[in-house]
Amino acid sequence: MTLYLGQPWPVLAALAIVYGVLILATIVVGLIARRRGAEATQELSARVRSWWWIVSLFTVTILIGRGMAVTFLGFISFLALKEFLSLVPTRRVDRTTLLWVYLAVPVQFYLAYINRYGLFIVFIPVWMFLFVSMTMALRGETEGFLRAVGIVSWGMMMTVFTLSHMAYLLVSGDRQNVVAGGAGLLCFLLFTTQFNDVAQFFWGKLFGRHRIVPKVSPKKTWEGFLGGLLTTTALAAITGPMLTPMSHLWSLAAGAMLATAGFVGDVTMSAVKRDLGIKDSGSMIPGHGGILDRVDSLTYAVPVFAHAYRYFFYS
Amino acid sequence: MSEPARRPDGALPMTEPRRARFGSLLKQLFFAAVVRPVVLVILGLNVRRRQLLPEAGPAVIVANHNSHLDTLTLMSLMPLALLPKVRPVAAADYFMTGGLKGFIANELVGIIPIVRGGNRERDPLEPCKQALKRGEILILFPEGTRGEPERLSSFKRGVAHLAGAFPEAPVVPVFTHGLGKALPKGSWLLVPFFCDIFVGESFRWPGAIDTFMATLEARISGLASEGRFPPWT
Numbered sequence: 001m002t003l004y005l006g007q008p009w010p011v012l013a014a015l016a017i018v019y020g021v022l023i024l025a026t027i028v029v030g031l032i033a034r035r036r037g038a039e040a041t042q043e044l045s046a047r048v049r050s051w052w053w054i055v056s057l058f059t060v061t062i063l064i065g066r067g068m069a070v071t072f073l074g075f076i077s078f079l080a081l082k083e084f085l086s087l088v089p090t091r092r093v094d095r096t097t098l099l100w101v102y103l104a105v106p107v108q109f110y111l112a113y114i115n116r117y118g119l120f121i122v123f124i125p126v127w128m129f130l131f132v133s134m135t136m137a138l139r140g141e142t143e144g145f146l147r148a149v150g151i152v153s154w155g156m157m158m159t160v161f162t163l164s165h166m167a168y169l170l171v172s173g174d175r176q177n178v179v180a181g182g183a184g185l186l187c188f189l190l191f192t193t194q195f196n197d198v199a200q201f202f203w204g205k206l207f208g209r210h211r212i213v214p215k216v217s218p219k220k221t222w223e224g225f226l227g228g229l230l231t232t233t234a235l236a237a238i239t240g241p242m243l244t245p246m247s248h249l250w251s252l253a254a255g256a257m258l259a260t261a262g263f264v265g266d267v268t269m270s271a272v273k274r275d276l277g278i279k280d281s282g283s284m285i286p287g288h289g290g291i292l293d294r295v296d297s298l299t300y301a302v303p304v305f306a307h308a309y310r311y312f313f314y315s
Numbered sequence: 316m317s318e319p320a321r322r323p324d325g326a327l328p329m330t331e332p333r334r335a336r337f338g339s340l341l342k343q344l345f346f347a348a349v350v351r352p353v354v355l356v357i358l359g360l361n362v363r364r365r366q367l368l369p370e371a372g373p374a375v376i377v378a379n380h381n382s383h384l385d386t387l388t389l390m391s392l393m394p395l396a397l398l399p400k401v402r403p404v405a406a407a408d409y410f411m412t413g414g415l416k417g418f419i420a421n422e423l424v425g426i427i428p429i430v431r432g433g434n435r436e437r438d439p440l441e442p443c444k445q446a447l448k449r450g451e452i453l454i455l456f457p458e459g460t461r462g463e464p465e466r467l468s469s470f471k472r473g474v475a476h477l478a479g480a481f482p483e484a485p486v487v488p489v490f491t492h493g494l495g496k497a498l499p500k501g502s503w504l505l506v507p508f509f510c511d512i513f514v515g516e517s518f519r520w521p522g523a524i525d526t527f528m529a530t531l532e533a534r535i536s537g538l539a540s541e542g543r544f545p546p547w548t
Contacts, residue, residue, distance in 0.1 A: 078507075082359060086493060086509035089546040095496075095506045102507060144548065277543055282509065283361050 005063060008180040010242045014187045015059055022052060046287030054285075054294075058190075062183055067113065070167045074109035079291045080159040081105060083282050088151050093141045097132055101156050104128050108160055112167035120168060124161040129153055159292075162299045165306040166190070176314045177244055184243040185309065189258070191239070193301040196232040196259045197266070203227025217270040225263055232259040245313060257308060258301050265300030269293075338422065339399035345423040346391055346398055354391045358384070358497055359509045363541070365392060367514045372400050373447040373484040374517070377474055379535060380456035381465055381495025386424065388494060388510065389454055402427045402446050403454040427453070440477055447481045457531070465495045465547050470532060475524040482520035488531060489514050490538035496547055513538040 004012055025048050033041040061072035085098060104124060111120040136149050166186060173182030180187075204224025212220050233255035240251020269292055273281060282290020354360060369376065378385060386403045393401050407428035410420040420426045427442050438444075443453055455477070457470035478486055493510030515538050521527055 079359070082507050082509060085507075087545060089548075090496070091548050092496075092499065095499075095502070095504060099504060099506050276545065284359070 006065075007063065007183055010180040011062070011183045011187055014184075014191060014239065014243060015055075015062075018055055018191060022048070022055060025051070043287050048287075050285045050287050062186075066171060066182075069170055070109050070113045073163070073167045073170070074105055076291065076295065077109070077160050077163045078102070078105045079284070080163065080295055081155060083284075083290050083292050084155040084159050085152075087276055087278065087281060088155065089147075090151075091141065091144055091148050093139045094136055094148055094152065097135045097139075097152065100135060101128070101132065101152060101160075104156065105160055108164045109167050112164055112171055115168075115171050117168070117172065120164070124156060124164075128156060132156070158299050159295075162303045163295060165302045166298075169302075169306050169309075172314075176310075179241075179245050180243045188236075188239060188243040188254075189302065189305050190298075192232060192236050192255060192258045193262045193297050195235060196228050196262045197297050199231045200224045200228030200259075200263065200266075203231070213267060216274055217267050220263070220267060220270075228263070229256060229259040232256075244309075250312075254305065254308070258305055261300040261304040262297035265297040269296035269299065338425070342423055342425055343395045343398050347395060350387050350391045353505075354384075354388050357505065357507050358388070358494075359507070360388065360392075360512055361509060362392065362512045362514070364514045365512075367487060367516060368392060369452055369485060369487055369517070370397070372450040372452040373481055374452045374487060375447075375474070375478060375481075375484055376452065376454045376487045376489055377531060377535070378454065378456060378489040378491055379539075380458045381491065382498045382500070384494040384498050384510075385456065385491055386454060388491070388512065389489065390424070392512065393452075397452070399425070400451045401425075401454065402451050404429055404443055404456075406431050431459075440473060440480075443477055444480055447477070447484055453477075465492065465544075470528060472524060472528060474531070475527040478520045478527055479524065485517035485519060486531070487514065487517045488534040488538060490535050490541075492539075492542055492544050511542050511544075513541055 002009060029041050029045050029048050033045065038045075057072070061069045081102065085101075090098065108120070108123055111123055132152055133149050136145060136152075166189070169189065170182040170186045173185035176182075177185050200220075201224070204219060204221050204227075207223040207227065208219070208221035210222045211218060212222055212225060233252055236255025236258065237248050237252040240246045240254060241248055244251070246254060269281070273279065280289030281292035284290050285294055288294050376389065378389060386405075390398065390401055390403070403424060403426050405420060405426040405428060407430050410417060410426055411428050421428075427446055429442060430439050443455075446453060455474050457472075457474045458468050459471045474486075478484065490513045491510065493508045496506070497508045497510065498505050515534050518530060518534070521530060
């Protein structure tokens with residue numbers, strides 16, 4: 001593949017299209033604001049502005065180089081973990097254990113960076129999992145032990161292990177994707193999932209009637225989910241062959257898989273938030289909420305896509 | 316005008332204003348290069364109504380106390396230019412011990428040390444009053460000590476005497492949560508947590524100590540009830 005700015009051209013093209021969409025969204029929101037007043041679109045324009053930030057940061061890190069990109073992805077994982085641990089009940093005796101869990105983030109992303117799949121895939125689910133339980137047990141505080149060890153292990157899996165597959169795809173994909181490298185795989189995965197979030201939101205807003213899991217997420221409707229699934233699958237069928245070695249049919253399947261996984265990730269995080277009695281996980285990203293509110297769909301979409309793609313397309 | 320005496324190496328000795336300027340610069344550098352990065356990257360803050368923090372002295376910021384980080388975090392929210400005027404009030408017996416702790420407290424943070432308990436011949440609040448007279452912004456923790464982290468204990472009344480002596484200085488109530496989890500009393504291990512800082516509307520001396528204390532406690536527990544905090548045992 002030919003490189004421009006150190007990137008395969010499809011990656012640059014995909015980024016250009018994303019910027020095009022952002023410009024369009026900014027214009028549309030501006031027009032609505034002019035018609036109905038700035039207050040009506042306050043949240044929407046905050047949302048679009050945050051998207052500008054996210055996309056710009058992503059572009060810069062992708063362009064600078066793999067080490068920088070992996071560091072950036074690791075930092076997002078750290079923020080998600082920190083947000084999670086700040087929201088859930090914790091015990092004072094587990095402070096040291098929590099520090100170990102934080103330190104697992106750089107290790108896990110470093111393993112992705114040096115592309116040691118064997119270690120990467122067992123470090124958190126085997127070594128850290130056993131280690132966390134051990135340190136908590138050796139502290140000797142049994143009250144609330146099971147609850148604490150469950151909460152910390154789950155949080156570590158959802159915010160570090162799952163999200164670290166982004167770094168894994170980015171680095172290992174350079175050899176496994178002749179079309180557009182690791183950046184191509186990551187762009188396909190991220191753009192499709194995030195597009196699906198937005199598509200499900202709009203379909204749900206416009207036509208949403210029949211709720212899927214009212215107790216967990218009252219705004220998730222069949223109309224939103226299926227509408228998002230259809231548009232996302234259609235989009236993936238077009239972009240897949242440009243960014244990955246997948247054919248139109250494979251890309252179609254990948255799109256449907258990403259849309260479904262993204263939906264499940266969203267609902268799962270909603271269940272956690274509902275259990276904790278909060279609406280947003282934080283206030284870091286204006287218009288979106290916290291980091292977890294933005295990456296919730298990715299906690300499922302990223303590992304599901306990474307392992308499916310690895311199974312069928314890695315040599 | 317007479318030349319100040321030169322030191323043996325020929326350099327002019329540091330004059331008081333120069334020393335003070337250098338001290339301010341050191342304080343600003345410490346907050347810009349160390350405190351702010353730690354607070355923003357390792358901890359991460361969720362600040363509500365930051366604009367209500369005082370922009371000029373004399374003023375008194377009153378907060379609950381969970382951790383050494385309370386002081387540093389609150390100060391990190393102030394503009395660098397204002398920092399030399401921001402003075403946390405702290406126990407003399409704990410911080411005036413020399414060593415690294417004393418250096419940080421005195422030179423980098425710029426505390427106003429006050430003597431706890433005992434000898435009542437001199438007004439223990441005198442240094443605070445002097446500072447307010449100079450137009451500085453005080454940070455006070457009326458719980459007295461960091462106490463049990465993340466539990467609000469009863470307020471000492473010194474703050475009311477101070478507010479009574481300076482009825483024109485606004486009192487700004489602040490509630491913080493999470494800093495005691497990140498660095499509780501008795502631990503040196505900093506564990507990252509997002510922390511909440513809720514700033515409330517300022518109020519002025521209502522005319523009586525009891526009314527003042529009641530207002531202050533109501534304001535701070537009102538701020539505390541804004542958040543929904545996970546249990547920490």
